[in-house]
Amino acid sequence: MAQILAPSTQWQMRITKSSANASPVSSKTWSSLLFKKNKKGASTSSSKFRVLAIKSENSTINRLENLLNLDITPYTDKIIAEYIWIGGTGIDVRSKSRTLSRPVKHPSELPKWNYDGSSTGQAPGEDSEVILYPQAIFKDPFRGGNNILVICDSYTPAGEPIPTNKRHRAAQIFSNPKVVAEVPWFGIEQEYTLLQTNVQWPLGWPVGGYPGPQGPYYCAAGADKSFGRDISDAHYKACLYAGINISGTNGEVMPGQWEFQVGPSVGIDAGDHIWCARYILERITEQAGVVLSLDPKPIQGDWNGAGCHSNYSTKSMREDGGYEVIKKAILNLSLRHKDHISAYGEGNERRLTGKHETADINTFSWGVANRGCSIRVGRDTEAKGKGYLEDRRPASNMDPYVVTSLLAETTILWEPTLEAEALAAQKLALKV
Template sequence: MWHDWVKKGIRKEGFFFPHFLLFNLDYNNGFSKVLCNGALMPKQQALRMQNTGSIQQTEQMYVDILMERRQKLKMPHSAKLDQNVLKQYMNIPIPGDKTQVMYIWIDGTGEGLRCKTKTMDEEPKKPDDCPIWNFDGSSTGQAEGSNSDVYLYPAALYKDPFRMGKNKLLLCETYKYNKTPTETNKRATCKKIMEQVKDQKPWFGMEQEYTMLDQDNHPFGWPKNGFPGPQGPYYCGVGADKVYGRSIVEAHYRACLYAGVKIAGTNAEVMPAQWEFQVGPCEGITMGDDLWIARFLLHRVAEDFGVIMSLDPKPMQGDWNGAGCHTNYSTENMRKDNGIKVIEEAIEKLSKCHMKHIKAYDPNDGEDNKRRLTGLHETSSMTDFSAGVANRGSSIRIPRQVGEDGKGYFEDRRPSSNCDPYTVTELMCRTTILGEL
């Protein structure tokens, strides 16, 4: 039987089937999986080929075998590597006068992070102890090939939780050949604004939501042929049937604490495979620095587990919560007695430039948030500004305790999970402190 030939081919040849294609209809959420040398074919094309007799439908058990094999081939190399072997080499002592410094920067997408490492002859104690470096900006979307050098200016220094010891992580700003900031260097202007308003002591706390995905971009832990049960039991849940990926969350938490990131906590979110960590309270520019390094650590830790971390604001369509980056904010006057009046004044200013903030709260001028801010799933309307006490369906939420105390902070629930924290915090200060409406 040709099925026996297929099984033999799987064992000896992998996905090399020279004489025919194999496919299965309605496999994996309604899509046809057509396999030929490991490739997938759209459903309509599969139907046309079936009607002409050029392919025939494969029994489910053989499709399962093939897809399992295909997934193994898709696993990232880091997930296949034996981490115990790596530990053996990481325990090799390095000369006492040498320090490894990993330079980290935001790439041309405004969302992705890049890194590379420099050996230094002494341990840096502050960012200025590290030299300005450069990289190939044509490979990161930040320069043309004919003039590709982009400069890395040291900005914030952290301990390295992977190499440990004296080794460091260095967050950098990116500058063009003419020493002007690149388009995705939002830190430069944010730092200037934070310097202008430092007497107001602006504090921020940002709640970073994210979704774990496996290597085929399917939510981690979700069934391949359907969906988990409705939302309800997953938020802050406990148990293998309610939360997925806690090991990664715990590893990331420890890495942040070691690095010096002011991580405040973490919890499982409403949608299964969705989590959140909180950073803050941080004053001024430190908010953006700490959140970007926390994101770097999230991706870097997940790399060792072979899991993808998505900051997409709406990774799954349908009756599933999106992902945001709720931003808690206060100034010194808001935290004083009767500060509720200052909070109300700030909210009034925010109401006058709602769409300006919406466009700045994701890296694509509001297009990403359009999928998330629908008025459903604990979100406000994208087009209408609203505020309320303890209302998670409003643009701005005043915590109930703040209302009772008459002072404290408020929460802007509009920023998307993939927002740039430098842009969000800068604009918040421009609007509420400098009065730029």
């Protein structure tokens, strides 16, 4: 992320009664994403169903598409709420729908709900009920109208957060008075890889083979260099419609790999917005017949991995004299390097090798404008003497609730011993 600007509060979405006549993400969006199928022989795959939802060759719109794009707003006050939560793997998103009697403006107006935790790896079969607590509302780009997406976290019937509920702990940290006073901003760069459905091989790559070496693909244009742009663009617009604070997107270094940026967002909003953006991306790739991968190193060898670089600043870092505060934060981060690495995503050791714009996983380092370090400080921050830092260690499959709250905890709430601080400062050549 090039810079951190003033954030906007997005967690409370105001839904107006007026709406478009059709779902914002219509079948026209997907028509260029679908692969052409051989007309000979019937297909048993889900792609056959997807073809039914686009215009036929004689330009007649079928009845299914009419129903998918049906705007119910003029006919009823009822809306559809899609309740979204994180499953048992800690990276999978689950959701189900319910009808509400009227439009809502705030999560507190939404009822709690429940789901079968034994089917998501989050509860035993003999006591499988898990309770959903609505936490953030976004407009639904798939159904349009007053319909909404609802980010939830999960609790036992007794009101205890279940082990995979990382949002609860993050909310406690972000509500700490010291953290609140520092107004922590986050700008998160989510990288992801698009895979061909049947072979689990990157989009645009020859099946079982490799494209040319990296170099011409980053931020590139052209049929031989850019694969999946329609998915990236559809996701961009869907996120803007939903009210997600998405700030940009670009093609990445490895072909078939993309990135979007969310932020600047304050505190817990960063995690809510990233999780909702991930959910929307899952739905778009589902409709396009492409597999979304957040694996930090999807292809071994001389190919870039996928990270989730986290740009971070506090009020003190953004004010005059903030560069010294940034260096103190870097010192704290160096002393808790192992704690952060253990929380920064599964399989990250395959990505953090010291190659392909990464630092070695076992060594903490920092530098100005150095993308081979654990922590990068921008030239502009150095020149102005204030600004932000970029933590380049998080993997693409990290939990944003964990990473953002851990950054705030380490740099605002945690204090090292004087001896440890002195040794770390000497090692890192920091004067704080």
